[in-house]
Amino acid sequence: MVVGASVAGLTTAVTLRTLGYDGRLTLIGDEPHTPYNRPPLSKQILAGTWEPDRIKLRTDEELSDLDARLLFGRSATGLDTATRRVTLDGGDSVGYDTLVIATGVTPNSLPGAHHLAGVHLLRTLDDALALRADLRHRPDVRVAVVGAGFLGSEAAAAARRMKLDVTMIDPRPVPMRRQFGDRIAALVGRLHKKNGVSMRCGTGVRRFFESGGRVTGLELTDGTLLGADVVVVAIGSVPAIGWLAGSGLELGNGVECDPTCRAAPGVYAAGDVASWHNDHFGCRMRLEHRLNATEQAQAVARNVLGENRPFAPVPYFWTDQYDAHIQAYGIFPADAELAVLHGELEGGHFVVAYGHAGRVVGVLGWNSPCELRRLRQLVVDRAPWASVAPTPPAVWTGRHLSASIR
Amino acid sequence: MQVTVHQDKCVASGQCVLAAQDVFDQRDEDGVAVLLDERPPTELHDDVRQAAAVCPALAITPAGS
Ligand SMILES: Cc1cc2nc3c(=O)[nH]c(=O)nc-3n(C[C@H](O)[C@H](O)[C@H](O)COP(=O)(O)OP(=O)(O)OC[C@H]3O[C@@H](n4cnc5c(N)ncnc54)[C@H](O)[C@@H]3O)c2cc1C
Ligand code: SF4
Numbered sequence: 001m002v003v004g005a006s007v008a009g010l011t012t013a014v015t016l017r018t019l020g021y022d023g024r025l026t027l028i029g030d031e032p033h034t035p036y037n038r039p040p041l042s043k044q045i046l047a048g049t050w051e052p053d054r055i056k057l058r059t060d061e062e063l064s065d066l067d068a069r070l071l072f073g074r075s076a077t078g079l080d081t082a083t084r085r086v087t088l089d090g091g092d093s094v095g096y097d098t099l100v101i102a103t104g105v106t107p108n109s110l111p112g113a114h115h116l117a118g119v120h121l122l123r124t125l126d127d128a129l130a131l132r133a134d135l136r137h138r139p140d141v142r143v144a145v146v147g148a149g150f151l152g153s154e155a156a157a158a159a160r161r162m163k164l165d166v167t168m169i170d171p172r173p174v175p176m177r178r179q180f181g182d183r184i185a186a187l188v189g190r191l192h193k194k195n196g197v198s199m200r201c202g203t204g205v206r207r208f209f210e211s212g213g214r215v216t217g218l219e220l221t222d223g224t225l226l227g228a229d230v231v232v233v234a235i236g237s238v239p240a241i242g243w244l245a246g247s248g249l250e251l252g253n254g255v256e257c258d259p260t261c262r263a264a265p266g267v268y269a270a271g272d273v274a275s276w277h278n279d280h281f282g283c284r285m286r287l288e289h290r291l292n293a294t295e296q297a298q299a300v301a302r303n304v305l306g307e308n309r310p311f312a313p314v315p316y317f318w319t320d321q322y323d324a325h326i327q328a329y330g331i332f333p334a335d336a337e338l339a340v341l342h343g344e345l346e347g348g349h350f351v352v353a354y355g356h357a358g359r360v361v362g363v364l365g366w367n368s369p370c371e372l373r374r375l376r377q378l379v380v381d382r383a384p385w386a387s388v389a390p391t392p393p394a395v396w397t398g399r400h401l402s403a404s405i406r
Numbered sequence: 407m408q409v410t411v412h413q414d415k416c417v418a419s420g421q422c423v424l425a426a427q428d429v430f431d432q433r434d435e436d437g438v439a440v441l442l443d444e445r446p447p448t449e450l451h452d453d454v455r456q457a458a459a460v461c462p463a464l465a466i467t468p469a470g471s
Contacts, residue, residue, distance in 0.1 A: 018459075039417070298460075316419065318418075318419060327418070373423060373432065373437075
């Protein structure tokens with residue numbers, strides 16, 4: 001049985017069938033839609049260039065070929081690992097031999113805001129369509145994006161493409177800092193400014209103003225008052241593990257698994273919800289990356305069928321904002337050193353390597369997909385940092401570099 | 407097997423090249439996938455199916471067997 005019917009859950013089911021599993025298969029998901037791809041939600045769907053039909057992960061025919069019991073629009077509310085049963089929202093329960101948990105993450109909300117019309121989260125297709133409709137309802141809509149991670153950044157870019165007035169707010173000094181450090185964050189900040197976004201970084205939201213149940217503006221923690229007709233809240237997310245309380249599974253930052261993605265006898269986890277020990281980097285991780293959901297689900301399906309191999313990938317992530325296509329392989333510790341391997345930071349095309357504990361642990365490309373793919377091998381090989389970094393003083397730390405590109 | 411790449415969906419991730427480099431390549435200027443071999447030989451079919459399965463944009467269709 002698989003709980004969570006998005007990319008990780010569906011890929012688990014598909015891979016099990018591809019590998020020859022012909023036993024019973026149940027796929028449970030709480031969204032009313034058949035499984036779809038999330039990345040286009042904040043890009044083509046929000047911008048209005050694609051309609052929802054284009055992002056289906058499988059056609060209805062392919063889904064029925066899976067020969068699985070599909071329970072869509074149903075949510076799992078409890079798990080009993082002793083009797084191997086999952087409880088559903090109707091109070092009924094379903095038994096399993098092996099359970100794969102693929103319930104992803106739930107976006108964080110801002111206290112005291114979400115009862116107001118005009119305030120949006122962005123995780124599901126319905127979220128994206130509701131936000132799109134609100135952005136289009138007048139040509140002079142003022143948009144406030146709270147949270148300058150990749151999701152908020154993409155939403156801001158989509159709104160700017162619609163020529164709307166956009167303000168971005170984040171308590172951190174620069175966008176996407178948590179993901180890739182100060183250096184790249186400063187470049188993303190500059191990109192937003194160049195594209196006409198008003199940046200309010202280093203400040204949070206104190207309260208919202210409303211009229212007749214609809215948001216009209218907000219007050220920032222530095223006292224600034226901002227008018228806003230639409231507010232996008234993109235302040236991170238938490239693993240969807242509420243339904244697993246009391247199940248006896250180890251729950252921390254997600255469902256805690258061993259290196260083979262197994263959480264307990266007969267229980268595995270895959271995708272955004274899974275935390276596991278990645279032997280390649282020698283550390284525990286939980287990723288909210290589209291490719292990982294596929295790769296981890298494939299690994300889980302193989303392990304369910306007895307392969308029992310550690311899942312030790314080099315993670316891949318991408319984000320598109322305006323004309324910047326940013327892609328990254330590996331991990332990006334806050335205290336990593338950086339070295340430019342291709343192009344120039346100022347030139348709009350480059351690849352940088354991240355070094356940590358004497359090894360290359362990540363590479364990030366900005367409008368350089370082919371070069372980045374070639375340089376990925378450095379992360380696969382855990383190449384010695386000394387082999388890519390120029391000799392001092394040109395080995396820059398994040399701090400020095402962010403100063404140099406302001 | 408007849409392979410199709412939907413370039414308008416491609417997000418230039420390069421996963422297809424990593425999975426089957428004799429069948430896929432990426433355009434130098436923007437990384438969008440190009441087909442090197444529309445009808446790859448049988449021994450590459452598994453790699454092509456894996457490329458289609460991991461493609462994060464669902465941009466690859468391998469038809470037939
Ligand atoms: C707008 C947006 C843009 C993105 N863009 C990118 C990008 O450009 N690049 C990138 O690498 N990644 C991107 N991502 C991240 C990527 O989409 C995720 O990593 C991926 O969707 C994870 O898949 P998943 O199946 O693990 O989880 P999810 O896609 O979150 O699926 C989990 C499913 O389980 C369901 N569920 C939850 N609880 C229950 C329950 N109790 N019972 C039944 N069902 C339940 C949920 O409703 C959901 O359908 C983006 C994400 C979003 C939201
Ligand atoms: S794997 Fe898919 S998205 Fe990535 S380059 Fe190939 S076709 Fe494009």
